[in-house]
Amino acid sequence: MSSKTLKKGFTTGAAAAAAVKAALLSFFSKAPKSVEIHFLTGEKKQINVLSVKKISENRVEALVIKDAGDDPDITHKAQIGTKVTLSDSNEIIINITGGKGVGTVTKPGLELPVGEPAINPGPRAMIQNSVEEVFARFNIQDKQVDIEIFVPKGEELAKKTLNARLGIMGGISILGTTGIVTPMSHDAYIATIKSSISVAAAKGINTLVFTTGRRSERFAMEKFKNFGEEAFIQTGDFFKASLDMALLLPEIQTIIYTVFFGKAVKMALGFEHTHAAKAELTLKKLSKWAVKITGSRELERLIAGANTARHAFSFISPEYPELICHVGKKIKENATRFSDNKLEIRAIILTFDGDIAFDST
Numbered sequence: 001m002s003s004k005t006l007k008k009g010f011t012t013g014a015a016a017a018a019a020v021k022a023a024l025l026s027f028f029s030k031a032p033k034s035v036e037i038h039f040l041t042g043e044k045k046q047i048n049v050l051s052v053k054k055i056s057e058n059r060v061e062a063l064v065i066k067d068a069g070d071d072p073d074i075t076h077k078a079q080i081g082t083k084v085t086l087s088d089s090n091e092i093i094i095n096i097t098g099g100k101g102v103g104t105v106t107k108p109g110l111e112l113p114v115g116e117p118a119i120n121p122g123p124r125a126m127i128q129n130s131v132e133e134v135f136a137r138f139n140i141q142d143k144q145v146d147i148e149i150f151v152p153k154g155e156e157l158a159k160k161t162l163n164a165r166l167g168i169m170g171g172i173s174i175l176g177t178t179g180i181v182t183p184m185s186h187d188a189y190i191a192t193i194k195s196s197i198s199v200a201a202a203k204g205i206n207t208l209v210f211t212t213g214r215r216s217e218r219f220a221m222e223k224f225k226n227f228g229e230e231a232f233i234q235t236g237d238f239f240k241a242s243l244d245m246a247l248l249l250p251e252i253q254t255i256i257y258t259v260f261f262g263k264a265v266k267m268a269l270g271f272e273h274t275h276a277a278k279a280e281l282t283l284k285k286l287s288k289w290a291v292k293i294t295g296s297r298e299l300e301r302l303i304a305g306a307n308t309a310r311h312a313f314s315f316i317s318p319e320y321p322e323l324i325c326h327v328g329k330k331i332k333e334n335a336t337r338f339s340d341n342k343l344e345i346r347a348i349i350l351t352f353d354g355d356i357a358f359d360s361t
Contacts, residue, residue, distance in 0.1 A: 009069025010037070010045060011176025013123025015080035016064075016149045018047040021130040023062035023084035024145065026052050028138045038129060039179035040122060050079065059085045068181045073188065074160050075172060081150045089144035094131050096124055096147045101154020102174060107167025107230075109202030110195055118163075118173040119149055126179055149174055162192060165229055166199050189236055194245045197252065200230045207254040210235045210242055212263045212274070219354035220258035237263075240272035243339045254344040257331060261317075261324075261357070262309035264349045268330035272338070282309060289327075294320050310352060317357055324349055328358035 014037055021035040031052035038044045050063040061083045068076040098117025105112045111120055131145055154171035209224055209232045211217040217232050235242035246252045265282050266274035283306055291300035306312035316323050331347040349358040
């Protein structure tokens with residue numbers, strides 16, 4: 001399926017703004033079944049409202065189901081709610097707080113100060129805009145609106161994220177730069193990498209350990225036991241983008257890549273993004289390197305016929321360390337090039353049991 005045909009979704013921030021708008025509208029008219037939300041791009045969308053419930057004379061609760069479109073994430077189909085309290089005032093005052101299931105920022109380095117609910121600036125702007133639209137429609141100029149955002153299953157969902165490492169405790173973050181989730185855009189993952197690096201820099205960490213996932217990170221943590229957990233960043237397939245994020249912070253000086261052989265070969269080939277779709281090309285190039293470096297036509301044949309890089313690795317390790325060394329040196333070379341020679345790079349290739357097969361130091 002082409003990415004052009006994939007359905008766009010909306011962020012937790014847009015869901016929160018829609019819930020706020022629905023709750024607020026119900027004070028002045030019939031509770032809506034859907035509301036129109038203006039994204040920060042200028043686009044607009046009609047978002048369905050799950051429920052609106054009057055809690056007391058001046059307090060209303062509303063729920064919206066977050067829809068990530070065709071790019072589902074941890075919060076896809078999660079309920080995002082608000083409790084909106086309206087009171088008299090001499091002017092318009094808007095207060096936004098986090099309730100159950102919304103995390104609290106406990107470490108410096110994020111877009112929000114320590115102690116604040118993890119409701120990012122984009123969502124806050126959308127919530128503010130929603131309130132202002134409703135007040136303008138009904139010509140309200142003298143109310144205080146206290147908004148509590150909550151996520152019924154937020155604490156449970158947060159366990160499936162890296163929030164705790166970022167210092168966001170007690171629930172999920174209410175995220176979204178524009179309000180729109182664009183399938184396959186990878187924006188959310190890159191934003192998480194950027195946030196993770198910012199938290200590390202704010203802690204005075206200048207050496208980061210980049211891994212591609214949980215398993216390689218677990219082995220890396222065993223190797224670097226004296227490093228704080230903030231130093232470990234899961235970069236997924238984003239080889240170049242993660243280095244771009246590190247370059248934004250002058251505090252970061254050294255990157256230690258700790259990867260398994262499959263990703264290592266793609267990084268050695270200079271792929272900016274190491275997605276699995278490039279497997280055939282990877283093995284073809286690796287087989288050519290094999291014969292050039294080891295002189296073994298048999299090894300070339302075995303690698304060319306392998307199903308995966310992991311399968312190929314079973315023919316290479318431990319008999320041909322010079323080929324693994326070539327791959328490791330190419331990782332260092334490409335990472336140095338991607339970082340404009342501004343970062344010190346160390347490359348470590350792990351066996352699938354977590355032992356070190358190559359270390360560039």
